[in-house]
Amino acid sequence: MKTIKEPARETKVIREADVVVVGGGPGGIGAAVSAARNGADTVLIERYGYLGGMGTGGLVTIIPQLTDYTGKQQIVGITQEWIDRLITRNAVDYPKKEHWGSLDKELVRYYFQRSFFMTRLDRVVYAAIIDAEISKYILNEMVEEAGIKVYCHAWGTESIMEGNHCKGVIIESKSGRQAILSKVVIDSTGDGDLFPYAGIEYEDNIPPHFRIANLALCFWVDGVDLKKAMDFRQNNPKEFMELNRKAMEAGGQGGFMPSNLPNQDAVVWFHNRYPNKSQIDVEELTRVEFEGRKKMIKTWEFFKKNMPGFEKSFIVLSCPQLGTRSSRRMVGEYQLSEKDLSDNQPFEDTIAIFPDLDRGQDSLDHPNMYIPYRCLLPKNVDNFLVACRAFSSDMHVQDYFNLIPHCIAFGEAAGAAAALALRAGVGVKDVDIKALQKQLAKQGVPLPDVSKKVDYKYDGPGLVSTSFTPPH
Amino acid sequence: MVKTITDPARKIKVFREADVVVIGGGPGGVGSAIAAARSGAKTILIERYGHLGGMATGGLVNIIPNLSDIYGKQHVFGLNQELLDRLDRRGGTSYPAGKDRGTADKKVVDYYQDANLGWFYLRKDLKGQPRVLYSAVVDPEILKDEFNDMVLEAGAELLLHSWGTRAITEGNAVKGVIFESKSGTQAVLGKVIIDSTGDGDIFVSAGAEFDNECDNKRRTAWLALVWWVTNVNLKKYDDFKASQPDKFKELMQELVKLDGYPGFFKGILKNMPNTVWYHCMQPQSERTDATDVEQLTRIDIRARKRALITFEFMKKNIPGFGDSFIMLSAPQLGTQGGRRIIGEYILTENDMESDEVFEDTIVTLANNDYGEISLKHPTLCVPYRCLVPRKIDGLLIGCRAFSSNDMINETFNIIPHCIAYGQAAGTAAALAVKSGVQPRNVDYKALTDNLRQQGVNIPEATGKKALPATRSKPKDFYYQKYRGPGKE
Numbered sequence A: 001m002k003t004i005k006e007p008a009r010e011t012k013v014i015r016e017a018d019v020v021v022v023g024g025g026p027g028g029i030g031a032a033v034s035a036a037r038n039g040a041d042t043v044l045i046e047r048y049g050y051l052g053g054m055g056t057g058g059l060v061t062i063i064p065q066l067t068d069y070t071g072k073q074q075i076v077g078i079t080q081e082w083i084d085r086l087i088t089r090n091a092v093d094y095p096k097k098e099h100w101g102s103l104d105k106e107l108v109r110y111y112f113q114r115s116f117f118m119t120r121l122d123r124v125v126y127a128a129i130i131d132a133e134i135s136k137y138i139l140n141e142m143v144e145e146a147g148i149k150v151y152c153h154a155w156g157t158e159s160i161m162e163g164n165h166c167k168g169v170i171i172e173s174k175s176g177r178q179a180i181l182s183k184v185v186i187d188s189t190g191d192g193d194l195f196p197y198a199g200i201e202y203e204d205n206i207p208p209h210f211r212i213a214n215l216a217l218c219f220w221v222d223g224v225d226l227k228k229a230m231d232f233r234q235n236n237p238k239e240f241m242e243l244n245r246k247a248m249e250a251g252g253q254g255g256f257m258p259s260n261l262p263n264q265d266a267v268v269w270f271h272n273r274y275p276n277k278s279q280i281d282v283e284e285l286t287r288v289e290f291e292g293r294k295k296m297i298k299t300w301e302f303f304k305k306n307m308p309g310f311e312k313s314f315i316v317l318s319c320p321q322l323g324t325r326s327s328r329r330m331v332g333e334y335q336l337s338e339k340d341l342s343d344n345q346p347f348e349d350t351i352a353i354f355p356d357l358d359r360g361q362d363s364l365d366h367p368n369m370y371i372p373y374r375c376l377l378p379k380n381v382d383n384f385l386v387a388c389r390a391f392s393s394d395m396h397v398q399d400y401f402n403l404i405p406h407c408i409a410f411g412e413a414a415g416a417a418a419a420l421a422l423r424a425g426v427g428v429k430d431v432d433i434k435a436l437q438k439q440l441a442k443q444g445v446p447l448p449d450v451s452k453k454v455d456y457k458y459d460g461p462g463l464v465s466t467s468f469t470p471p472h
Numbered sequence B: 001m002v003k004t005i006t007d008p009a010r011k012i013k014v015f016r017e018a019d020v021v022v023i024g025g026g027p028g029g030v031g032s033a034i035a036a037a038r039s040g041a042k043t044i045l046i047e048r049y050g051h052l053g054g055m056a057t058g059g060l061v062n063i064i065p066n067l068s069d070i071y072g073k074q075h076v077f078g079l080n081q082e083l084l085d086r087l088d089r090r091g092g093t094s095y096p097a098g099k100d101r102g103t104a105d106k107k108v109v110d111y112y113q114d115a116n117l118g119w120f121y122l123r124k125d126l127k128g129q130p131r132v133l134y135s136a137v138v139d140p141e142i143l144k145d146e147f148n149d150m151v152l153e154a155g156a157e158l159l160l161h162s163w164g165t166r167a168i169t170e171g172n173a174v175k176g177v178i179f180e181s182k183s184g185t186q187a188v189l190g191k192v193i194i195d196s197t198g199d200g201d202i203f204v205s206a207g208a209e210f211d212n213e214c215d216n217k218r219r220t221a222w223l224a225l226v227w228w229v230t231n232v233n234l235k236k237y238d239d240f241k242a243s244q245p246d247k248f249k250e251l252m253q254e255l256v257k258l259d260g261y262p263g264f265f266k267g268i269l270k271n272m273p274n275t276v277w278y279h280c281m282q283p284q285s286e287r288t289d290a291t292d293v294e295q296l297t298r299i300d301i302r303a304r305k306r307a308l309i310t311f312e313f314m315k316k317n318i319p320g321f322g323d324s325f326i327m328l329s330a331p332q333l334g335t336q337g338g339r340r341i342i343g344e345y346i347l348t349e350n351d352m353e354s355d356e357v358f359e360d361t362i363v364t365l366a367n368n369d370y371g372e373i374s375l376k377h378p379t380l381c382v383p384y385r386c387l388v389p390r391k392i393d394g395l396l397i398g399c400r401a402f403s404s405n406d407m408i409n410e411t412f413n414i415i416p417h418c419i420a421y422g423q424a425a426g427t428a429a430a431l432a433v434k435s436g437v438q439p440r441n442v443d444y445k446a447l448t449d450n451l452r453q454q455g456v457n458i459p460e461a462t463g464k465k466a467l468p469a470t471r472s473k474p475k476d477f478y479y480q481k482y483r484g485p486g487k488e
Helices: A026-037 A077-088 A105-112 A132-145 A227-235 A238-247 A281-305 A360-366 A395-400 A404-424 A433-440 B028-039 B079-087 B107-116 B140-154 B201-205 B236-242 B245-257 B292-319 B348-356 B370-378 B406-411 B415-433 B444-452 B476-481
Strands: A003-006 A007-021 A041-043 A129-131 A149-151 A155-162 A164-171 A176-187 A219-222 A269-271 A314-317 A351-356 A368-370 A385-386 B004-005 B011-023 B043-046 B122-124 B130-132 B136-138 B157-159 B163-170 B172-182 B184-195 B221-230 B275-281 B326-328 B361-366 B378-385 B396-397
Touching: A003 B184, A003 B415, A007 A026, A007 A164, A007 A314, A007 A404, A007 A433, A026 A041, A026 A077, A026 A132, A026 A404, A041 A176, A077 A129, A077 A132, A077 A404, A129 A132, A132 B043, A132 B292, A149 B292, A155 A176, A164 B004, A176 A404, A176 B004, A176 B163, A176 B396, A219 A227, A219 B107, A227 A238, A269 B079, A269 B172, A281 B140, A281 B157, A314 B140, A314 B326, A314 B476, A351 A404, A351 A433, A368 A404, A368 B406, B011 B028, B011 B172, B028 B043, B028 B079, B028 B184, B028 B415, B043 B172, B079 B136, B079 B140, B079 B415, B107 B122, B107 B130, B107 B245, B136 B140, B136 B245, B140 B157, B163 B184, B163 B201, B184 B201, B184 B415, B201 B396, B221 B292, B236 B245, B245 B292, B292 B326, B348 B370, B348 B378, B361 B444, B378 B415, B415 B444
Parallel strands: A007 A041, A007 A176, A041 A149, A176 A385, B011 B043, B011 B184, B043 B157, B184 B396
Antiparallel strands: A003 B011, A007 B004, A155 A164, A164 A176, A219 A269, A219 A314, A351 A368, B122 B130, B163 B172, B172 B184, B221 B275, B221 B326, B361 B378
């Protein structure tokens, strides 16, 4: 391998803080807001000019899987706060609360047609479609109110190490190379970008047939006569399917989802999957960016020419951030794995509950996944937390539980833990778990009663719909 | 004392070796990479975002203006025209028809006036009569795809999601660059490095001399955030404005008081009806610095707030905006100027009035922004030496950071200009590699001949040195007059 030698040099320290969070996606937002609200002097570093990651820049404008099959909301906290703020601005769409968990066939059909994300396991589930632009604003508002120091347009690239202690991070920006020091570092880069530099053990094996093996290049098309398109689909289902097939033959993709947001009747959303070798390989990222853009243009040109309702359509926007789904996964203090997908007992250090909805009967038998604090902790670095999809998990758990609300939940727990540990003068590994759980409960995070054994067996009606792999 | 940490010495993996390495995939970088690759150099282009086009796409500054002078004569050709021809075939651009360029026809003038696009499309002639320039608006999404096609067809290699951060130097020569990406820190080596970062990120780290003085009143001293609002009923809006002008004015004043932004352009892309564009300038009381990450953050956050204030106010109060929504905000903050290289030649307003055709002229630009001066001197020639740093070897500048004073930079640093600088830098880099010389020693005649063959409009050099010009220094900052509606 050819290398160049870079000489030693001095890098300017521009700030010192209690907690530095690298990455302003859903995990980083959760972490920074939670840390700052709990009294930590917090810095948030974001590569782009806005916050929200996949939820805004990736155009993955969906926060799904918030209720379990019974209709009980399990993910609340900062996720619900984001949605509540969208509600006050009329910029979100979700099933009515009284319908969550409903088995009513008419209702389920209605919501299924409204959005693919609003039903699972023959039931209505709580999933929110969000406005990306309003969300960018709301997230800014949340971090400003919490008193967080934000660096936008800054790429947190490396951890600064001293033995097994992480002293801070290096950022690259238009201001050049600079350093930010902190007592606790939270990696919310999505990809565990700091792992290689911090010497943190990780896995990145993903079988090609997994959802998370794919990249996405989402895009929106506006100017659609949606009623015309939907009428066509209803009255000529065969021709509709045929056209979608032909779109694929022409090098494009078939299938679109309506926006559903107020006043966006003419907007549809295209979501897709691009197989790749690795989502942290810059050559692969470049290749898929090209392939996706080409496919997007071909899709749109085909739809415009052939699909009723798309005659006057135009592409509003392709996602500024490529849709990454998974790459590095930490091997931490506890690694959530396949066997946890059937265990219904909560962990003593549970910090979040995630509804399990995508695995058919297996999901009914295991309605909720419990997340231990330990899966945010690396083995060998003493002041470091992971608050994003790079949490400690095997590929099976990762495939189902690395979406936006999950990442916010990891963040909310990590941020609170960092702040509590600093306040108590202990390391993040020695934080008082009971105090952490109490604080999270205060923030509206539902947690199980870990003192009782769970005796659960599904006794509802048999499953009618088949399980399927969701497109997100 | 500044607190520092010590970065230890280390080895960095060399990802690739090429003839020409271009950093930054904005208009300048795309121009550089296409020209270098077409001229036979093994070329690699490094871009921070996932798309090419920079301000023209990610910045939503989807306008390529000033291709002609005030009387409609086209001066800027080359890659600019080629690009527009290609976009035209896909319905991705809109511009005045040939017969309308330079016209004073009221109907045509009113069309652009009504769209609030006078800034880009209209200039006054000697009688004070507005005339129509050859300027084009482009569809950013189609442009992203077209740029991809052009770069790949030319045979350049591309690295997206890669941030070229600093130069690798040996003595006073640049040998390559370091870039950061999801693959970690890596290096690319090259024989000629072209800095198309817009801000001169690479030449700074190479130790080149530069100038970043800029009067705070200038457009180039400010940042901007663009956002688009759609589902607007423009007819309803026009009717309201026409029937209740006082009420309209009052509301707009109220919006300004709330820190909103009243000025928008009516989107004139044929394929995007009911859409308006807000190019929200962010003038600051103190000098802004587009290379200061703290300022970038602060301005970005405030700009987004202003967007929401504006949007919600319009939606609530202005007929026609009731059902509107924000389509998108620009993924890239609108930077307008930053550092400028001290090159072998520094272009100033003196050159505008001297009418000198340099021996190493690489492009003829239309000069439209200085009233009477522009009418007397409709073109400005730019010499190759403006792209060549004074002391550093192995480096060329292919972007708005070309060697110029702040006045010239304010008016000649926009998209068509950057494409042209890039086209010249890329061609020169390939020539330097081919003949084994430093970029500063490229044969001027070979360069200008080559550019002419590419369709660039370069007049024959007269050979005589221009007389010292009688300087009638422009008094006004041109863009000051265009800061808001009603001021035009």
